[in-house]
Amino acid sequence: MKDHPHYNTLRELIAPYLPEDVSLDSLQPDSNLISELNINSSHLVDLVLDIEDQYDIRLEDTEMQQMQTVTDALHLIDNKLKAKES
Amino acid sequence: MRKRVVITGMGICAPNGIGLEEFSSAMRAGKSGIRFHPELADYGFSCLLAAQPQVSQETISKYFTPLEQRNLKASGLIYGAIAGMQAWEDASLPEPVGEAPDWDTGIIFGTGLLGSEKFREAIQLIDQGKTRRLGSTAVPQTMTSGVSAWLSGKLGCANQVSANSSACATGTEAIYLAAERIASGQANRMLAGSCNDSGAYAWAGFDGMRILSSASPDKPEASSRPLSASASGFVPGSGAGAVLLESRESALERGARIYGEVIGGAVNSGGQRQGGSMTAANPEGIIRCIREAIAQAKISPEEIDAINGHLTATRRDPDEIRAWTLALELYGKSFPKINSFKDALGHGLAASGSMECVAALLQFQEECIYGNNNAEDTHPEVLELIDSNCIPLKTEAATPKVIAKASFGFGDVNACLIFRK
Secondary structure, three states: OOOOOOHHHHHHHHHHHOOOOOOHHHOOOOOEOOOOOOOOHHHHHHHHHHHHHHHOOOOOHHHHHHOOEHHHHHHHHHHHHHHHHO | OOOOEEEEEEEEEEOOEEOHHHHHHHHHHOOOOEEEOHHHHHHOOOOOEEEOOOOOHHHHHHHOOHHHHOOOOOHHHHHHHHHHHHHHHHOOOOOOOOOOOEOOEEEEEEEOOOOHHHHHHHHHHHHOOOHHHOOOOHHHHHOOOHHHHHHHHHHOEOOOEEOOOEOEOHHHHHHHHHHHHHHOOOOOEEEEEEEEOOOHHHHHHHHHOOOEOOOOOOOHHHOOOOOEOOOOOEOEEOEEEEEEEEEHHHHHHOOOOOOEEEEEEEEEEOOOOOOOOOOOOOHHHHHHHHHHHHHHHOOOHHHOOEEEOOOOOOOOHHHHHHHHHHHHOOOEOOOOEEEOOHHHHOEOHHHHHHHHHHHHHHHHHHOEEOOOOOOOOEOHHHHOOEOHHHOOOOOEEOOOOEEEEEEEEOOOEEEEEEEEO
16 A cells, blocks of 8 residues: 555645654554544544645545545545546 | 632733743833734724734744644634743743643633634635535634633643633733632632734724724824823734732742732622713722722732723723722822833733733832833823822832732723732
8 A cells, every 4th residue: 555656645644633742654554543643533624625635526524434544545535536537 | 718829920922022021121111012004904994003912933833833833823822822831831830741631720711702813714614615624723713712722732731721701801800710719729720811813803893993093103102192191092902911820838839939919809890880881981890899809908008009000092091090099099199100001012902901910910020110101191180180100101110019900891891900029
């Protein structure tokens, strides 16, 4: 997953939301955004808006709830971009 | 048995200085924080003068994380956070570590309305049907308790964490409420203060009421003229002040530096009767408020060395002096020294009481009474009541032992505190 074309971009989008005691180096594809990276659940809403802006897509509430890990987010982005192309 | 309450820390984000050092030298020199704001003309303001803190990016970055700075628009929150954290640091209290809440320390940080700039941004998005684009920052920056909530997050304060609101009496009332909580034994320490937003959205309502200064914008420092015959209305302002209140035993135990003791206080309302209204004070309400504070302090009016009035530079200043003379039953040369800080600070609205309490308390350790910079043409009705020597025009050396501070607000509300060195 680390060679996924959007991995580095997503990593940069996540970086500002990491608490001071969580290093960006600890971010892994299977990292849980809330329980492992300690991203505040209200900040997850802001991260979703940043992802929407970055890729010009729209993530619905149910999709946000399914977005548990970094990999989940990448799959979601892929699906949305595919849907946009078709 | 009521506990004695002392002030062991202070913080200030004022139009003429940020931090105690800059602020105290500005107050001593009579340096004005009022500036010409031509951008207010674009909104159709009549008054183009205002007083707002000059906060550098460096200062913001000292108190707010990069993430907190994203979409940070609420100026009142910025000022309140700065003043509150400064008061904590100034009290030499430790930076909290770990997960243990501080159950004995609370926060009361008031405001009139918070984050008007942020609210405008939110309203524009909402009106465009983009509510889902608001994100997580709209509520914490626009809720009235935004500052107390932010400070509690930083400091782990877990006693009462709340926000009071009583218009221009808010700041003085916040300190009164916090002191009462300690005096009654419900908290050991309280961080108390108030803030007010800057800008057109915070001030326009007052311009619309045509009560703002009509002085020429050429001389901003001369535009706010409390106690003066040429007072032409108040200059809108903003900022924040904060004090760390503590039980005297706790302060002594940890060897804290003590600025002064809150020996008395009162809050009330004139009930919008007997001449009182939404915008005017019932003089009887003011008199009762001052007398109650003095009674709680168990002092005689003659023991008051100095008064810091509300004195906004409208035509009502002589009425306030009349109320003070009636409350104290002191006239002419027997009246204490009196000053207003609104000549330099403008009218900080909800922030005024806390900013002015910080300045009033600084007079103890600075051993002076700050001057009234623009009262050289003192209102004749004021001079019929008290002697001109009671109104220092320049900062005077003095060693005040007891200072009274009062603030009054729309809705006919009053707050008075008595401090002793």
